[in-house]
Amino acid sequence: MKSFDLHVRVEITNQRYTIIELTGFLDAHTVNAFENRIEEIVSSGQRQIVIDLKGLNYISSAGIGALMALTQRLRKESGNMVLLQPNEKVFKILDLLGFTKIFNVALKEEDVENYFQAV
Amino acid sequence: MKAVGRMDSKIENEEDILMEIQCSVRGEILPIMRNFVASVAQKMGFSRDEISKIEMSVDEACSNVLRHAYFINGASGQTPKHQDPQKGHMKICVRAASDHLQITICDKGLGIKGKPYKGVENIDEFLNKCHGLGTYIIHKFMDKVVIEYPEGKGTTVSMIKYLHSQT
Structure with a gap:
């Protein structure tokens, strides 16, 4: 059932932050794959992360919980996370x-820069 | 948090449309169930926002079955060691009535020991505990929710959304 998967694509566009593009569904079934990928990225030293949600069609409490855990972890380690264009x-x-009100949500790509400049 | 009372599922109107799906407890079925209830809700005339709430509530109930119903080493699901994938089935019953949609999700799993688990009371509590959001969402988004959990006999979650609901 490949069409029900979550697709995660990582792109480092500049030296300030890493963009993680999510496509599909972030639910109880796909959240482990997301968390595993996030662990690899954060363990590699990335602390400024943009989660691009343009292609995400659904998020459940499991997905919100994973994003919350990432936010809390990054904030503890002087990092930052921005959700882009849900x-x-x-x-x-x-x-x-x-x-x-809890997550940093950028409705336009230009707004992402503001979040990281402000850090 | 809404009051939890007994839901009368026996009284049926002849014009109600009843649908029932029995399926394996597997993660792949989550989007299928979401699409199914969303299609029914759309046909009934629910708004796009209301359909999203119904879809998410059903997903959360099914996810709870997926995570907690069939763990061999306890129903809490906090540190499950084994899961028996052969044993798990669940049933989703949908009743489309003239003024409301009723969805019942039941499993034959371990049920819940002790007091009923209601999830967190608010988002601040979730931020501290980092769990319990799914059950909170079901109560927040649906008009009436009843959870029955006789120990060892599985769990049944019944939820109702009224057309033109204010929730």
């Missing part, structure tokens, strides 16, 4: 639950 559905869920 689609309307994912943004609405995050907003209804109050997570748009």
Whole structure:
């Protein structure tokens, strides 16, 4: 059932932050793959991370929990995480639950720079 | 947190549409169940936002079955050592009534020992505990939720969303 997978693509666009592009679903089934990939990235020394959510169609509590754990870890290690351009559905869920006030959410790509400049 | 009471699932209107799916407890079924309930909700006339809430609530209930129902070494699921994938089945029953959608998810797993697990009360509590968000979401997004968990006889989660709900 490949069509139900989560696809994770990592791109280092500049020296300040790493972009992790998520496509598909981040739910209880796919969250382990995401967490494993994140562990590799953070263990390699990356502390400034952008999670590109443009291609993410669904997020569950498991996915939100994984993003929260990453945020808390990075903040403890003087890092930062920004969620980039969640689609309307994912943004609405995050907003209804109050997570748009907890996560750094950039609705435009230009806004990402502001978050890292401010750090 | 909404009051948890008994849900009367016996009274059926002749015009209600009933659907039932029995499936293996596997992660791959989560998007299938989400799509299924979203399709029914869309046909009933729920708004896009309401459909998202229903879809997520069903996903959270199914995810709980996936993580907790069939662990051999206890139902808490905190540190499971073994899981028996052959044993796990769950059933999803959907009733589309004129003014509401009722979804019941049941398994034949280990049930819940002790007091009912209600999840966290708010997001601040989740930020401290880092678990319990799924059950919180079900209660927040649905109009009525009943969780029954006779020990050793599985767990049944019934939830209702009314058309034109204010939740």
